[in-house]
Amino acid sequence: MLAEIGAESAEELFDQIPAEVRLDRDLELPDGMSEQDVFEHLRSLAARNADADSEVCFLGAGMYDHYVPALVDAILSRSEFLTPYTPYQPEVSQGGLQAMFEFQTCMSELTALPVSNASMYEGPSSVASAAYLALGAKKGRRKLVVSRGLHPHSRETLGTYASGYDAEVVEIGLEGGLTSADELAAALDGDTAAVFVQNPNFLGGVEDLAALASAAHEAGAMAIASVDPMTLGVLKPPGECGIDVAVGEGQPLGGRLDYGGPSFGFFCATEEHIRRMPGRIAGETTDVDGRRGFVLALQTREQHIRREKATHNICTSQALIALGGVLHLVWLGKRGLVELGELMVRRAAYAREALAAIDGVELLHEAPIAREFAVRLDAPVQEVLDRCADDGIAAGYPLGRDYAEYENGLLVAITERRTRADIDRLARSLEAAVAGAGKSRDTAEARS
Amino acid sequence: MLAEIGAESAEELFDQIPAEVRLDRDLELPDGMSEQDVFEHLRSLAARNADADSEVCFLGAGMYDHYVPALVDAILSRSEFLTPYTPYQPEVSQGGLQAMFEFQTCMSELTALPVSNASMYEGPSSVASAAYLALGAKKGRRKLVVSRGLHPHSRETLGTYASGYDAEVVEIGLEGGLTSADELAAALDGDTAAVFVQNPNFLGGVEDLAALASAAHEAGAMAIASVDPMTLGVLKPPGECGIDVAVGEGQPLGGRLDYGGPSFGFFCATEEHIRRMPGRIAGETTDVDGRRGFVLALQTREQHIRREKATHNICTSQALIALGGVLHLVWLGKRGLVELGELMVRRAAYAREALAAIDGVELLHEAPIAREFAVRLDAPVQEVLDRCADDGIAAGYPLGRDYAEYENGLLVAITERRTRADIDRLARSLEAAVAGAGKSRDTAEARS
Amino acid sequence: MQRDAARTIFERSVEGRRAAVVPECDVPDTQLSKLIPQNLLRQKPAELPEVSEPEIVRHYNRISRRNFDLDTGPYPLGSCTMKHNPRLNEKVAALPGHARLHPAQDPKRAQGALELMWNLERSLSELTGLPHVSLQPSAGSHGELAGLLLTRAYHEDRGQERSRVLTPDTAHGTNPATVTMAGYEVVKVATNPDGGVDIDDLRAKADESVACLMLTNPNTLGIFDRNIREMAKIVHDVGGTLYYDGANMNAVMGWSRPGDMGFDIVHLNLHKSFSQPHGGGGPGAGPIAVSDRIAPFLPVPRIVRHESENGAGPSFDLEHSAEKSIGRMRGFQGNFGVFVRSYAYIRSLGGDGLKEASETAVLNANYLLAKLAKGRAGKHLPLAFGERCMHEFVLTGDPARRELKVKTLDIAKRLLDYGFHPPTIYFPLLVDEALMFEPTETETRESLDELADAIDSILAEAEEDPAILTEAPYTTPVRRLDEATASRNPVVRQPL
């Protein structure tokens, strides 16, 4: 090969790099290993994580331990879906493009909004991206009103992005577990570009999206909701509530837990925003012979065409994981999604009641819930969690770091994998843990 | 659909079955379950097995814990290989047929015999099938001489089959861990159709196949060897030793442990036996346009054509698992197979020495070994194994059930997955276990 | 499908390339000939290909696309029960507790595996109506051999020498081949005009030399033999056993049981009725179920269940010897990975689900039959026997051959161009130009309609111009292959 090139050595080719910026030593990285040794190394690292197979997992906070049907992995692991790039050559990318089109249809159906893109990175950055759209759509307005029921990660990400948008973020509080209508009314003004809410909100409460949306619209602002797609079999879809843009975290749909990623985000909107959408959108068309096919549509929104005038900078997104979402949804089907949603609502109600009955556990709010709910413990939450972990239970997500006002708050998530027996086990463990932790605190207090 | 058929109900179609043999009750089987529930049920069963991920596994006896490269599962799980039937329509089965052709080439190279079929069920039934070939090839001769170094499962299976063959099986013993040349000489006569040996033999000893084969040939008998394919990178291949038919257990090549199956067997022979071979054989040919292709060759040997005159009754064999073997071999490649073999030989030597140095452990034989070896414990083997299991080690295969003469014998297997550190750990555990078991026996004896 | 020229992995080999890195030697690097005598060592390495991982993955991905498979389209291969392979089964089979369990593991530490096998045995017992099960045989024909060796042991135990085994002329090739391997002589029984066994012929041939009658019911014509009880009586009366080839179990699960029909020994194909993928020719498993009188002879090892004394639940063990056992049929405990898949399948469907599966299989077959009968096939490819069918049916292409000058083979090859796998052809032998369709329960009505339409179109083509069929296929990776030369001058490995 070198002869063909006319080079003496492969190193010679690196003469293109001036000596002063060439690394003149070996990389200080471990030596390469055999496949077997890498496998053993990774396996030993993995063994030091307590995963949802080794514990009964009531953790949620945006990512949930749903049962992912076996066909998802079987199909996603096919080279034909796993290894291509973004479909720049549509003639040989019809599989991926059709998958995007089907994804868009699924998400559009779920949210009852006519337009969906082909995926975003994940939930929180989709929220922040929706703000970019809103600021573009509502030129001149710079204020973003955000419910405290929005996922803390979404609020923080929005805050990070907003420094680039030169926008002001105003937070409004919760009342009885739901976004305060009064605070919202007070915050809305002629400078407000959009209102952001979440459904169910971070504490699990089912919001009245329609009321919130109409308040936003009255002030001339857009209404943007982040929604949990797995609840949309039972909860009124944002598109029917007047929401302009619905985004969200796609992990519940066919996603692994994966310590937080890769998952996918989704981004749906009303027709009027179609040319402001971020990211890839597949569209149906025909070929020169009149045969049906799919392409990346509306590319003139995108960075590779429009560069600094693009509607967003996103390029690589989450195509494969989004296909996992399609597969899960298609597997569930029209009835399955509803049944699953109903099961979750009923189990969540059962769990909430079971936990509320425990001495030292009370409800944080009594708003309606769909799959997750918040309680307040009469004991240090971390100690309670440690005790439950000893019982093989990840009892929930402690609220204190994100919500100083809920110091010993605990968020408990239900999926179709958490059976009544699991819930009963949680209740027993929690009861003992709260009692135990309370006692040890009493002792400590008595001692001090 | 019923209208099209002209039936009132689907049950009506079952009127074809006379009432007296219709089942008039429900099956007494559990109700169907959701995918999730079946998964959990199977997961809980699986959790009650101590597998080679949860222990350090020195078990062998024909199936070995080799490192199977990740690409094997990735390729075998492709629908295109996983779900077709036997390639009866070659025009749309070229993938599977070519895989068979490549398999045959691999096995032929490994054994240095020109003909290989496309797979047998597994090792022991391949041995029994080789006997069928030999009895056909050596018409009139009814005696099968079998080394006691042949896997007990092979000997037992041969015994089972032989009742149908109306053949006599004569066993010859081992001497110093190797097939006794004297006993062989004594057993051979004009009625002997074939001699069966194994290499390495069941106790791990590397046999002098060439000497055994020439003894067989002198008596006009065939020489049949069962060989461990993973040792053929270093051990002289049967084809170069005058062996007529080489068979064996394919599990070491890309196979799962799978509690014993499905694995594959292989069946290789000299050219003269090609029309006596059992099972599928892929052959190269061309299509009407002169394009290269593959077909099932020599089908006139087979049951679907020849029926009662077929060379064997085998139909479905182990195509998919055999492809796994090809993949593993191709991944190893020409040099990898040799390196792996060398590593095993060296580690086995190290392990043998390390174990022999333990008080209460002595070698069962001093014959050369390739990957497995036998020791004799000065303590009840079951108790020793239980103690090692408590240390997380499956120390080996106890010989007593198969060989009454080696009551506390233990067979220890080495693969590239058993590192020096693992071997040292085994040695320590075994030392303590033998000492401990010896002690408890002493106590028990003292007591009684 | 890939249409480029076939190239083997050996032809991609380039000296020095490699995929695997073998772990470093961490023990003394002793010269090999110091450990094993030089004359026992290999001198010249096997010529395995030298290729990189990307090349391996690409090679096998590419050749995989030269296969038609069940996930490509309908695969109505009669007698093969090409039902969907649920992906759950692959997932549970791959759990380390299954896939990584060494077969020689101490039964104490393999309780989950033994319980699974026990449960599967019990399920198959209930489905077959026979009390004892051995999971050991590796496939259908292996089950058949086990069955005939059991028969032999049974008769020998009673001091009887019997030499003949009866099989109908519709029998699958493995049946007669097995008879020979088991040391018996095949005696064919004729088929009556209804497609069942000719009872008179059976009666005439059934005597004390008969060890066994091997039967498939429904048989390979897809016809349930209504005389089964009578036949059983005839054979039992002369002291023979009845063997049930369970390849067609998918027709009758939960509807009728071979044990209740009078059979003594049954094999089931887990790779047919119980959803184990066929893998392009295996693996499968062929468990056998037997009646009480055959039970003592069942292969070892056997799974035994011990009730606990302290109420802690049962435990399981392997029993390695039994006085009258025929012994082992193979290594270790059988194709456990297949058991896992089929057990998952049985638990997924449950008793009702299995019965419904058979119902739908029979419904689908009859629907396809009816659809075909109403089109050109009704004329050119009539049903060979009877009117309705069980889970499969056999058409005869005899009229098509005579009137349209196209053979069954031509129709099959042309179906490939239409994107369907053809039915089984030229089997059973007694039907001229046979086409044997088994759609299974996992095909939808839509796909059956498409298949019927395709066959109709193909027959229309034949009416127009038979050459369209006789030269088919056109669109496959290769076209018709020269099988004769491949058998006359076999090239069965790559010359290197």
Next chain:
Amino acid sequence: MQRDAARTIFERSVEGRRAAVVPECDVPDTQLSKLIPQNLLRQKPAELPEVSEPEIVRHYNRISRRNFDLDTGPYPLGSCTMKHNPRLNEKVAALPGHARLHPAQDPKRAQGALELMWNLERSLSELTGLPHVSLQPSAGSHGELAGLLLTRAYHEDRGQERSRVLTPDTAHGTNPATVTMAGYEVVKVATNPDGGVDIDDLRAKADESVACLMLTNPNTLGIFDRNIREMAKIVHDVGGTLYYDGANMNAVMGWSRPGDMGFDIVHLNLHKSFSQPHGGGGPGAGPIAVSDRIAPFLPVPRIVRHESENGAGPSFDLEHSAEKSIGRMRGFQGNFGVFVRSYAYIRSLGGDGLKEASETAVLNANYLLAKLAKGRAGKHLPLAFGERCMHEFVLTGDPARRELKVKTLDIAKRLLDYGFHPPTIYFPLLVDEALMFEPTETETRESLDELADAIDSILAEAEEDPAILTEAPYTTPVRRLDEATASRNPVVRQPL
């Protein structure tokens, strides 16, 4: 590839069919409106398709074969680093300890994951020559945005308002798009005749209003900008930061480090240089590495390592707040599954292996370039700039268009018929009719030869009859598609 008419899964829906069985309700079956007010409940179910599992598997298997993929054949898509995706990485990513680890798990019980992330951070730090790493960004463009927000925070922390970001006109589209999203104004810098940045233009534009210079090096022409140190000095002298778009890291791993070139902030594309499969458009990950002065602003959460006091080995934790941090860029800890794959990749290759990978990538690119130059491409598709290249190179199809009347698009489409994925086309923008080839290190010499031959044949066809190209492709699942209508009258979902 499958050539039948496209049909969506929605078009396969039949009322009443289903795949999933939802577990039975094991708690009180309360009416839903008793639990959630009726007005908040959905009235009409979403019209998801009603299909069975076999149909799902078949549908997606079939449409998958309408994709070209890396395991089908060479995929020399410039700037995308289509290197082989080792299957080991998929296997380790799927281990339950990784795939089933909840992101909110207590760090005490996720030590393996945190250690893996820590190790990956350290590896990327060593590779980039920059001490601090955040794995958080989800892809390249997300890393860019993080980088510019870091720049903004850095300047603001020093009390400076800066408004402009410089990018060369060869920059990838995400660079200017990111600049706008981060609230800056794009200022383009010209390219010099060698394909590098025009230093004079840079000097002229570099003033105190400049927040940052964004650069790719080697740039999108595959050319290593030899003036990098000088450029860094110019920008640093006016107080700006230097951002390195690491999309081309595959050219220089172990050979040259952005930190040593003077860059302050780097993003890497784990889905390019570090073997994460592209998935048809993601997922990926775009970790950033930064210099000391940028470190205080890095996103949270951050991974911290605590040395143990008792010698028990280090422990790891997440730090959720830091005074000057720009905050979160996304939910939870980042695309951990991608980290696992890339970490496995880095450990597989090791330091030497990574260096060798870059060496081979550069060798392969130069070989392909030389091969092409010797054929018809030398005349019709000359190299746009320079003589040699790093890991990729850009040809211009301008002569072909003028002399042969075929556009780059036509050549690309015709390559599809030859079984190759085309190179990146029409990028970078400053090259007319650009074709950007990046073979990567995992292609063999043979496949490069085949690719060069294919291009040569295609150009021969063009010399003969340009229509062969302008009407291509012919053999793909669909032929040229009407993209204009798709954007004018977008149909972006199935009407139901």
